[in-house]
Amino acid sequence: MVHQGRYRGNNQERQVSSREFLEGANLHRGITLLSSLSPFGLNRTEPLPEPSRQTLTADLASPTGERNPVSRISLVHTRNRTEGVPKAISLLQYNPVQGKAVTLKPNFNTADTFPGSTHNDTLRALILSLQEMGATRITLAERSGPADTREVLQQKEIFQMGKELGFDIVNLEELRPDGWVHLHPADSHWKDGFHFARVYLEAECVVQTCCLKTHAYGGHFTLSLKNSFGMVAGKGYPYKSELHQSPYQRQMIAEVNTAYSPALILLDGVEAFVDGGPMQGTRVDAGVILAGSDRVAIDAAGVAILRLLGTTPEVSRGPVFGQEQIARAVELGLGIRSPDQIQFVTDDVESEDFAKRLKDILLED
DSSP: OOOOEEEEETTEEEEEHHHHHHTTTTOOOOOOOOSSOOOEEEEEOOOOOOOOOOOSSEEEEEETOOOOEEEEEEEEEEEEEOHHHHHHHHOOOOSOOTSEEEEEEOOOOOOSSTTTTTOHHHHHHHHHHHHHHTTTTEEEEEEOOOHHHHHHHHHHHHHHHHHHHHHHHGGGGGGGGGGGEEEEEESSSSSSSSEEEHHHHHHHEEEEEEEEETTTTTTTESSSSHHHHGGGGOTTTSHHHHHHOTTTHHHHHHHGGOEEEESEEEEEEEEEEEEEEEEEEEEEEEEEEEEEEEEEHHHHHHHHHHHHHHHHHHHSSSGGGGGGGHHHHHHTTSSSSSGEEEEEEEESSSHHHHHHHHHHHHHHO
């Protein structure tokens, strides 16, 4: 059995089987787990690649002598994506992609103007940076919704970009059934788990780039945690309606993230939707780009930026770490546990001042 998606790269478009894709990306290392229980309580029946990646957290001593992990988030105050994206990544002094095949998740629910979807300048700058960092191969994998994925990719001219820059494209909407793995997170709010894209589950290295915006359909905000829902099966599956109809929508968003761990996250906050979203909303100039590897830290910082700009009552209510997406992600061990564990990394006065304002918001009760 193979699954097929449409790939484009190296000046041609072709159908590629799952076996060819995995072998070409050097992903199918196939170690068999001795137990069917994976980290975060995911019941799997599939052989998984051995996890191996660096981390951007470090243990630092607290005043009481206890050890607290600190998550480093780079912050660049800029409107220039071409310069800001590589700078944000460089500030981390961290290279998780050297010698690895990267599977890249953008935010292409629709082809709406940024921040309705990932800005092409951001995507281009990110891919060029990953190539310069030594990624052996880059595969952009995405599904849209409610829009048709292929139409979105065409409208965004992603196929042309793939041909120009030499990266592959997987349309998750065109995968065969065996392109998905049915996962059952323990103690989750999902009725019967969810189908997760195999290209992400078995990826050697996952990088994602998200936008900065609110979510008018119950998520309250859509940042890195919500962007991961695009790795779950869409059309023909019940998961979107289940998510949107559940009173536990925000907890379920976090639970999807137990399926994988990103090596790098880039948040494009040059502009933001401070209400509405995810497709359209009130657009505000935020002038910031963040990078890190901790979804909790990235999303907490994103919520703080939305509050700084002035946003919805739902996003403004209570402590940042009390937001249900973030609180559930903390419970699941997906990142740091408190705002004092975020360490902003900057290299100019404007960015440092911006980071200080965020830190104040993050520490509010």
